[in-house]
Amino acid sequence: DAGVTQSPTHLIKTRGQQVTLRCSPKSGHDTVSWYQQALGQGPQFIFQYYEEEERQRGNFPDRFSGHQFPNYSSELNVNALLLGDSALYLCASSRRIGGSNTGELFFGEGSRLTVL
Amino acid sequence: AQSVSQHNHHVILSEAASLELGCNYSYGGTVNLFWYVQYPGQHLQLLLKYFSGDPLVKGIKGFEAEFIKSKFSFNLRKPSVQWSDTAEYFCAVNAPLGAGNNRKLIWGLGTSLAVNP
Numbered sequence: 001d002a003g004v005t006q007s008p009t010h011l012i013k014t015r016g017q018q019v020t021l022r023c024s025p026k027s028g029h030d031t032v033s034w035y036q037q038a039l040g041q042g043p044q045f046i047f048q049y050y051e052e053e054e055r056q057r058g059n060f061p062d063r064f065s066g067h068q069f070p071n072y073s074s075e076l077n078v079n080a081l082l083l084g085d086s087a088l089y090l091c092a093s094s095r096r097i098g099g100s101n102t103g104e105l106f107f108g109e110g111s112r113l114t115v116l
Numbered sequence: 117a118q119s120v121s122q123h124n125h126h127v128i129l130s131e132a133a134s135l136e137l138g139c140n141y142s143y144g145g146t147v148n149l150f151w152y153v154q155y156p157g158q159h160l161q162l163l164l165k166y167f168s169g170d171p172l173v174k175g176i177k178g179f180e181a182e183f184i185k186s187k188f189s190f191n192l193r194k195p196s197v198q199w200s201d202t203a204e205y206f207c208a209v210n211a212p213l214g215a216g217n218n219r220k221l222i223w224g225l226g227t228s229l230a231v232n233p
Contacts, residue, residue: 033221042206042226043160056213056220090160102167103148103210103221107160 004093004108012114013081021076021111025093031055031101032074034066035090037110043090049074050096078113086115118143120209122224129197130232137192137227139207148210148219149190151181155203163205166190177201199233 005024013019025032031050035043045058049068068074072093078085089112092105123138141147151163164175171183177200181192190207206226213220 042204042223045221045223055218092160101210101219101221103150103208103219104162104165105152105160105221106162109159 004091004106006089006091006108006111008111009109010112010114012116014116015081015083017081017115018077018079019081019113021078021089021091021113023074023076023091023093023108025072025074025091026106029093029095029106030072031094031096032068032072033092033094033105034074034076035092036060037088037090039087046076048101050101081115083115086113088112118209118211118220118222120207120222120224122205122207122227124227125225126228126230128230128232131199132196133231135192135194135197135201135229137205137207137229139190139192139224141188141190141207141209141211141222143209143211143222144188145212149181149183150208150210150221151175151179151190151192152206152208153203154206155200160206163192197229197231199231202229202231204228 007022033048034046037043046060048056052068063079065077088110090110091108119142121140149166153163154160166173166183174180204226207224210219210221
């Protein structure tokens with residue numbers, strides 16, 4: 001049973017560029033959440049997707065956008081990259097029970113983004 | 117506003133010492149409670165969870181946590197820590213987000229535990 005898989009694992013971009021990160025959820029999971037984790041910090045919630053719609057959003061600018069596909073996989077897009085966007089981006093999948101997200105998350109290994 | 121407070125930001129222990137990490141939350145309704153752990157260089161993973169039932173829950177690697185509703189607390193404990201328990205520990209609370217079925221996972225800032233051999 002595959003867990004949460006993310007790609008790419010590492011990438012380097014320059015300021016102003018755009019990046020797309022990808023996530024495949026754990027088998028049987030229908031909800032994908034994205035987090036940003038700066039070095040030495042806790043995870044910061046970006047947004048959550050369920051049924052191909054953004055359901056919740058944290059305090060991140062519109063430069064951060066996402067998408068969920070019919071197979072539940074998801075993408076995180078960041079436009080006009082800033083140096084401060086350098087971080088580990090974590091994808092977490094979960095399964096809603098009765099339409100409600102329980103909070104039990106399974107995390108991927110993350111995508112390490114470096115912006116120069 | 118809903119919040120989660122972890123009392124200790126950095127904890128240093130010697131092997132075989134007992135551990136208790138505090139976690140308090142501010143929401144008064146029904147919540148799901150979690151401790152997540154991040155070992156050095158590894159991804160976040162679930163340590164233990166509480167949804168309902170016995171307020172004393174047991175997780176992986178000998179960890180346990182007790183939900184005390186009257187104190188809005190969910191403290192993490194381990195009787196005897198090992199060097200391999202060195203990690204970041206995050207408390208998280210899943211609370212209702214307005215009306216309907218949507219719930220929001222609120223994270224504490226984390227506690228860095230270093231266990232000296």
